[in-house]
Amino acid sequence: MTTNVTIATLDEQVMPAYRADPAGTPTAAVVVIQEIFGINAGIRRKCDALAEAGYLAIAPDLFWRMQPGIELDPDIEPEMQRALSIMGDFDQDAGIRDIEAAIRYARAATGGGKVGAVGYCLGGRLAYMTAARTDVDASVGYYAVGIDGLLGEKQAIAHPLMLHIAGDDGFVDKETQAAMHAGLDDHPKVTLHDYPGEDHGFATEFGKRRSDAAAIQADERTAAFFAEHLR
Template identity: 30%
Template sequence: MHTEWINISNNDGEYGAYLALPPLGHGPGLILFQEVFGVNKHIRQVAEQYAMDGFVVLAPDVFWREAPRVELGYDSDDLAQAKELKAAMTDEQIRLDAASTLAALRARPEQKGKVGAFGYCFGGRIAYQTAASTDIDAAVCYYGAGTENYLNLAPRIECPVVFQLGGKDPSIPMKVVDQIKRSFEHKPGEVYVYPEAGHGFNCWARSAYHHPSATLAHARSLAWFARTLCEAR
């Protein structure tokens, strides 16, 4: 597998993105949106995980304006900084970066065919917003806290959207899960709830990691990406 940091430009400046290529060197594209902790070791490993599954993965540095290439851990001090960086982001900046990252991925010679987006926590919400503001072909949103504040965007979304949610996640209570389900009941995709999982259940670097839920969610994500991004042979 080949990995490297590349540079992407848009009207606001230039930022980095972590690129992971599959063993064959080419494949469908995936944009991976980070948690609030930056494109840290865990996110890079997730990019590599999906690259090994056959995808060209690009993980943009979302916080490049305030703290380029920041890597945060999961203790209280780092979490406080992460929240400050998240608060500094605007929806317009998110839309701009999503569009330029998508254009950069589609311009890569290794990227063949369709492109999807996925993300975790803050990145799960960004993946959802990207589905509403671009022409990506699929999105998978892991425990995107705050998504309920953007459900008015649902009518704009034409691609399949999959939600991966924890049944014990206090940031996304069941009343919010029900709101999401109602907003997407007539759209392609699925809302999966893992009863024993909390927030951050996919991150093996966190105490919240729940292996059975993370494994099943990964399998379901791959199934949707295979269905929507991989050309039939």
Template identity: 35%
Template sequence: MGQQINLPTTRTQCIGAYLARPAGKPKGGIVVIQEIFGVNAHMRSVVDRFAEHGYTAIAPAFFDHLESGVELGYDRAGYAKGKQLITELGLDRALEDVASAAEAISSAGRIGTVGYCWGGTVALLSALRLGLPSVSYYGARNLPFLHEVPKAPVMFHFGEKDPNIPPEMVAKHREAMPQMDVFTYPADHGFNRDVGAQYHPASAQLAMQRTLAFFEQHLADA
């Protein structure tokens, strides 16, 4: 369904991106923000799924700033390499790329973001600093930013069995942003990723329903 494109960024370098368009007039646009594993087959399938639901969706390949075409596996080596790359990339440059991707699909209408794991924190920052309505899935790096005042709505999804995000960490989201929806599920970290042991179909389906309702509310034409 989708296609690879070149995405101009605010810096001199273009990066790749995976873009998918809906069959009819788009309901809006969604920037899909990857986990630490790059824009791999799973992330492309997420982009395709949002396009099937009526949105123009794009996943920028942030790691192209560092290495071209990074697609990592979910083994120990993949985790280690992904963590190295996100550390080297930094959140500020990722946020610049989100803004570039949002601009690239601006003809679709209002733009939001959805992010997973590391991308969940980038999605939070997209709401805080870019004013894009955003959905953050299990962002374990959110806490340092919860004091910032959101410029747009944000929805949070967490797994109750996630060892990286204990209940007290989830509670801090509710305390800092009582006006935002914070949902938990009887699942582990990465419960939306349908290519591994952490996948929890019932939780993934419910979270997707809530995510789509969020975008229907916040990206619909005024």
């Protein structure tokens, strides 16, 4: 079952979110952190797939403070440019607080069960920040941007974090990828996976960016990771 819900934020406002429930009673939940394109069809499909796997899935609309309901298609160039502009105006610190509110909502909805997070692009970066700044039980980031600038927070990562790195990422250059490995390879809670030759967005559900083989491999690793750490 899927529905649109609202979540009470930490500053006592109301944030919209997409919710997908499994057929049975969930014992764990996953917060799905959007790309720069909002809660579009691809993010909703990510939630639906998690629900099919038995999790309660919640995708908070993190752009709601600017404009609720943003939904963009990266394959349409004007919409891609709008998404890049929105990212520049997005308050990431406020976004993490809103993700924390979603984690609390999800934990309550599962009767105190474990909660994971998975994010893509901007959401991959936010998944890293979520691992460092909240009590989330496990986090996964796909093609996270700008992690080299966040390595100073790595000591705060207390629960498992997995990062999927696109080898030919147009937004994450080789130098940044090397810095991620240098800074995180020896972290006991962090696992990095590289996908040589793959570009940013390879695990999208729909559209031109998807690369089936790499997407399937990454998603299988994510599924095993959550099965280990959230069940």
